[in-house]
Amino acid sequence: MSEKILYSYTGIFDTPDEIIHAAEKISKEGFTKYDVNTPYPLHGMNKAMNLPPSKLGYLSLAVGLSGALAALLTMYWMSAVDYPIIVGGKPLFSFPAYVPVMFEVTVLSASIATVLGMLFIFFKLPNNSHPLQGTDYMKMVSSDKYGISIAADDPKFDESSIKNLLTELHAKHITAIYYDNEEINHKHNIFEPKFIGFLLIAALFTSGITYFTLNKLMFMLPFNWMMEQEKLNPQHSSEIFSDGFGMRKPVEGTIARGYLPYQFAGQPDLAGEKLINPLPFSEKVLTLGQRKYDTFCSPCHGYNGEGDSRLRGQFPNPPSLHSEKVRNWSDGRIYAVLMDGQNIMPSYTSQLDDEERWATIHYLRALQRALNAKESDLK
């Protein structure tokens, strides 16, 4: 018994009037570390105990305002800076539309912060090992009695005078409350094999469930993703049509959007007359032309168009592109060769698109000029 550390002396009162009188008296005596425990808040107790007004309002105000500002800035950044998107002609920063969300975030952040602040910072809860907990005193004040508890670490604390004071106030059940020795001496042993085993099992269990959910459950029917839905691929056969094809051929004469068919197939001279190179002569065009030329033309015609290619000797020799004939061809005439092919040269319609063909022709012209420069080029 003597080893026990005293926490406080407690007294019980029957009516609210008595407790408020007792609180006033004890506060007047100059005690500071005492507490009144009542089953519900009593009006006037703050005054009797000389408690300063609660400062929690400042916390809610500060957090609420920060929440509002954070919401506004976040929405501004998301919709006007990071991913600007115009909806219904509204301005990117449309403040009225942000008000509802701002309000909700304000209320949410302030409420959570106020309650958490009260419980965990102001009250230092959870605290289930407080000396008052589990005593008869707590049993009484939790139901219908009003109790007062004067802590032993109060500077004015003196065992006998406290007892006298409480008796003087007509308190009942005057008892001393001690710290629970067992609780004070208890050492938390987090490295206990049992505890570590529990952690391991919990870790295994959660990872297993997560793995199963993400990798198995989510991919089971009908929780499939859009990619895996039933559909007919171009090469698949189907029973819908009598010919067994999955896809239909377009109606004869169908022209794809944004595509003009080549009108001069088999008429290279007409093409040479009618077609004009639409591309301007620029460095960008030439670079594109060079790349395409090096890829598709140089294997046979050589890098400089002289017909001295890597395939020489294994193949009928392709002609030099610097011949009088080719030099005098119009751009359109060369275009016709690219479209139709010539002799054993195949058509290059699928390898080159329209722009690339014209760019290649520009590059070819540049090669021809390089070997056959006119006097005007020297200027």
Added chain:
Amino acid sequence: MSNIDYSIEKSVIERKVQLRELDELIARPLENKPDKKFFIALLITLSLTGLFLIGLGLTFYYGIGVWGNNNPVGWAFDIVNFVFWVGIGHAGTLISAILFLFRQKWRTGIARFAEGMTIFAVMTAGLFPLIHVGRPWLAGYLFPYPNQHSVWVNFTSPLLWDVFAVSTYLTVSLIFWYVGLIPDFATLREKTDGKIKKVIYSVFSLGWRFSNRHWQHYEMVYLILAGFATPLVLSVHTIVSFDFAVSIIPGWHTTIFPPYFVAGAVFSGFAMVQNVLIFVRKIFNYEHIITLDTLEKMNKIILLTGSLVGYAYAMEFFIAWYSGVQAEQFAFLNRALGPYAWAYWIMVTCNVVFPQLFWSKRIRRNIPIMFVIAVLTNVGMWFERFVIIVTSLSRDYLPSSWAYYTPTLVDGMILIGSFGFFFTFILLFTKALPVVSIAEVKAVVDGAQPTHKDH
């Protein structure tokens, strides 16, 4: 055990009652083993919940094509149910926040219960926007978070405001509820003898020790939360009404929607609280905590909000006529006389006509009649949302795209099942937690506060 005479229906607020008796009375449902009736009730609600789950399963498996929604009526039962259930929740916050700010003592007996209803109703409501997207497992994209597409949500959309409003509402209601429960958990912790129960109550009471140094901050927090929850409850249904009011469909695009929706929400919410309270006070013998006076006051609020809703109906017609907009005028004539006239007149009868009976004090204090009127109010308010959503969508500007909406069996299963889902939680709540706030009722019992005669 107790010597309270239940036949005398006098409020604990007026009557000198032993506080310990209150503890026992309120904690008794938690200590006794649930009886046969409870299990029968639970069986019924659970089977309805089963129906709900089957409806949801069919919806998720086959897609929302199993619903009756068609081309002009893209929103139907799903959004009707959403707005209905969000509305049910509003009574709880109103009772716990607004009546608290007005210092209404009679609210203490029903506040805890109504707050619980709020949470379950908002939970039920939250499911509907989730299922109406068809692929609820992708609903995470509704929240602004840095996803791999680096696209942000559209903050100018009222549907996104809904996400924030409903989730905030649920969170704040939960916090409010839990803060109120902490002292009660502590009381139960001291009262109980069961070992497991003691651990559970200790954990949830966080070691609350009824200290007045704590009560002082606690009361401040309660005031702050009530101050936050009051505009919040108004904002939630206002934002829900924006879903409609911000679009340009005739019959939706009106400025009366926010106050009209809030009044309707309070109306249906109080009716639902009334329905359930009548059973709770009977089953748990709480007649002198939840008195006839309390029920009568609730009826007065139902009468008030019912009249507000009736005014709004009339005002919609007036504004449609006064605006001179042809499409608007047609929309309202179509509601009253068109193919959905049956739904419109059910709504008007249930919402405007029947609550007016509460002008009579005899009816206001007659429990069977008030129960029937409250049920009819909920029917009427459900139809109000149905009328607003379905009639406006089924016939808008373009007569060539008009269509009649008919719900399917799955729609019905989900609607009925949602009630089972809600009432299952209510039933479990009555057995798991004190449905009346012990500390709050104690504080307003006669003689509970100091008289200050010697100051």
